[in-house]
Amino acid sequence: MLRTLILVLVSFSSQVLYGNYRAAQRDFVKGNYRKAAARFFQVMNYPKVRGDKIKSEWGLARSLQKLGFYYSASKYYSVIVRRGVSKQNIFFRKAFEQLGEINSTVNLGQSHIVQLLKTRVTPSRIPGAARGFYFHYQGVEAFYSKGYSKARAAFRKVPAGSSYYTKSLFYLGILANMDKLYGRAISYFMKVKSNADTEWQQEIANLNIARVHYEAKRYRQALRFYAEIPRESDNWLQALFEGAWxxxxxxxxxxxxxNIHTFHSPFFINRFYPETYVLQAITFLNLCRYDNVKLSIQNFKKRYTPVFKDLRKLINRYRGDYSKFFVLIKKYRKGSLNSYKHAHAILDSLSRRDLYKEALTTIRFATREIDRLEDASRMWLVSGLIDELKTFLVKKRSVAMNNAGVKLIRGAQESVEYLTELYNQTRFIKAELLLGKVDKLRSLLRVTSAEKKVRFIGGMQEITIKSDLEFWPFENEYWEDELGGYVYDIVSSCKK
Amino acid sequence: MGNKTYCRIVVLCVGVLFFAVPGLSAPRQEYQINVIRPKFFVKKSRTEVGADLAAVLNQTFTYTYLLSGAIVYHLTDSLGLGVTGAYGLTVNKEDRDVLKDRFSITVDIFATEWIAESSLLWTPVYGKYQLASGRLVYFDTYVSLGFGMMGISIRKKERGNDDPVDYPYSCYSPVIGAGQRFYLSKKTSLRWQIRDHIILYNGKRCAPAAAEENEPEFSYYHTIVTQVGISYFM
Structure with a gap:
């Protein structure tokens, strides 16, 4: 009797301790994903049968994905993928596909994907639906590590129907331009334009086509594409600047x-384009307007000398504390940063970089999932699923912030080096002017002969006979609608 | 006043003039900066269709309200040809009834019933204005010169008769006017205008039974109409 009682007690406790995979499956099929997730988690940690662990990892990931916990689901998909290809790892292909799908919805983050790519797997084993995801990020990783041949090979393997195809074409265009294969580069960017899903992609394609023409010294064609960037775009100022060159x-x-006149308006006081002063100075130099050259240099120093000081203070303060630097930029973006006012232009330019935006997206989605965990069912709390997911999401958020902070500090450091270089250029120009070596200076600025017949109005547009134009004289008042439309009426003072 | 004082005054005045008047004291810029760009709103070869509410301003004893519609074809950005039609409703003012009831004075009424005209519009002024919110409003100002017909109803007391009689009268009338358009978008604008319709009135021909003996043969009447409306550019 006692023996029977002990046996009954042991078997009962094993039912409670060991997860029930079949029950979990039933819940999943019925659409009760919350319950299914909790059960799969239990099976995963306490599998009764050996194969149950792998199956429950898959089940848990699917349940979390169905509930919209994408980052949380990606954790378990990644575990399956990192295990590599084997007979036992039956969900490798599907997990890889799902990771690709999740990345299209919420960016997994560069560091997460880099870890995945470290998995040793023969390319032929990569499932069809995930090939785009795999080869695109393999290419990106190689590109930023300066392995350009490897990058090119990887991008070429991205299938045409993949959602990563357009992004891969973009990188192929850049690589072709770097190899001075201008025709090929333009054809890649044209394909990006025709396949573009968003206006952003269209604009970037136009910007890069313009850059290719610029590299090939086809400036008129370059200006046509620069002019395509709309006024409301984040890329507009950059296009205007490159158009000025x-x-x-x-x-x-x-x-x-x-073009430069727009940059010096109060509307863009917080935008970082110090090179416009140098370009202005050398333009006046070519017109033999030496007083204006000196004025441009003076204005550059007046505006950017305080920036140096604040920027150095900023870098020294946040070196090693990268997450806090990221938070500082976020604070600037919200408009609540009152310190380092002279460096706001740099912070602005850093906050417009893709790496900042991507990190912000990762943080936002991770935070959203953490907040949703608060409302999760009691089963999740009891099973320990909440704790595990919270730990993962908090770490993901912290890693994203830290990694972005590292790159942003590096960006700030590059800004200091850039400003220093420009500062040295202005000193050189000033010194040569003082010494009267003007002709020597001008000879350094070798400019190709212009297409004299073509004339341009504001907005980098060519004037045509049918143009209906309006004309406003600038009277020391900047109007928002006039930005980008300025044209000087200045004559060269050079003696013939 | 001595010479010294006089000189001091002259120097003071010149100094004030030099610093107060811009351009005199400021260093002369040797170059000009202009904005040259495609026009925000191009009217050339476009048809404007408008609807307005109009009111006659210069009638002492009545209110006249008209519903007006116009079609203008813009030959260029500054020249356009338009046709306008309006139909009105006249309401007596209280003053008229008081004069009649308390003082037995019957006043003559010229009530505008309808207008039909064509006109030439010339737009010499094109500008923009910034609101406090920072939003820009483009506008233009035009003058119009036209010719058309007006239908009026003349209410006058006949000789030897206490009750006034209605005399319908239609006449040709030249019209001059001016107005402005404020552009809401590249297709629509709000507009207002003021126009003077000049009527040549021959009392003895139009209302012979009511004409005074010493009434001049011809007299001019001005009907000043103000309109506010919206127009759409196709």
Missing amino acids: AFFLMKKYNNTLG
Whole structure:
């Protein structure tokens, strides 16, 4: 009797301790994903049968994905993928596919994907639906490690129907441009344009086509594509700046100075384009307007000398404390940063970088999932699932913030080096001017002859006979609708 | 006043003039900066269709309200040809009834019933204005010169008769006007205008039974109409 009682007690406790895979499956099929997730988690930690662990990992990941916990689901998919290809790892292909799908919805983050790519797997084993995801990020990893041949090979393997195809074409265009294969580069960017899902992709394609033409010294064509970037775009100012350089190289100094005039308006006081002062100075130099050259250099120093000080203070303060630097930039973006005012232009430029935006997205989604865990069922709490997911999500958030902070501090350091280089250039120009070596200076700025017949109005647009134009004289008042439309009417003072 | 004082005053005045008047004291810029860009709103070869509410301003004893519609074809950005039609409703003012009831004075009424005209519009002024919110409003100002017909109803007391009689009268009338358009978008604008319709009135021909003996043969009447409306550019 006692023996029977002991046996009954032991078997009862084993039912409670060991997870019930079949029950979990039933819950999943019925659509009761919360319950299914808790049960799968229990089976995963206390599998009765050996194969149950792997199956429950898959079940847990699927349940979490169905509930919209994408990052949490990616944790368990990644575990399956990192195990590599084997007979036992029957969900490898499906897990890989799901990771690709999740990454299209919520960016997994560069560090997460890099870990996945470390898995040793023969490319032929990569499932069809995940090939785009795998080869695209393999290419990106190689690209940023300067393995350009490897990157090119990887991007070429991205299938045409994949959601990563357009992004891969973009990188292939950049690689072709780096190899000076301008025609091929343009055709890649044209494909990006025709396959573009978003306006952003269209704009980036136009910007890069313009850059390829610029590299090939086809400045008129470059300006056509720069002019395609709309005024409301984040890329507009960059296009205007590069367009100013194109005008300079075409000897269209009135248009060069006109483009630069926009940058020096109060509307863009917090945008970081110090090179515009140097370009302005050398344009005036080519027009033999030496007083204006000195004024440009003076204005550059007036505006950017305080920036140096604040920027160095910032870098010294946050070196090693990368997460806090990320938070500082976030604070700036919210408009609640009152310190380091002179460095706000740099913080602005850093906050517009893709790596900041991607990290912010990762943090936002991770935080959202953490908040949702608070409302999760008691089963999740009791089983320990909440604790495990919370730990993972908090770590993911912290890693994203830290990694982005590292790159952003590096960006700030690069800004210091950039400013220093420009500062040295202005000192060189000033010194040569003082010494009267103006001709020598001008000879250094070799400019190709311009297409004299073509004329440009504001907005980098060519004037045509049918143009209906309006004309506003600038009277020391900047109007928002006039930005980008300035053209100087200035004559060269150089003696012939 | 001595010479010294006089000189001091002259120097003071010149100094004030030099610093107060911009351009005199400021260093002369040797170059000009302009904005040259495609026009925000192009009217050339576009048809404007508008609807307005109008009111006659210069009638002492009545209110006249008209519903007006116009179609304008813009030949260029500054020149357009338009046709306008309006139909009105006249309501007596209280003053008229008081004069009649308390003082037995019957006043003559010229009530505008309808207007039909064509006009030439010239837009010499194009500008923009910034609101406090920072939003920009583009506008233009035009003058119009046209010719058309007006239908009026003349209410006058006949000789030897206490009750006034209605005399319908239609006449040609030249019209001059001016107005403005404020552009809400590249297709729509709010507009207002003021127009003077000049009527040549021959009392003895139009209302012979009511004409005074010493009434001049011809007299001019001005009907000043103000309109506010919206227009759509196709």
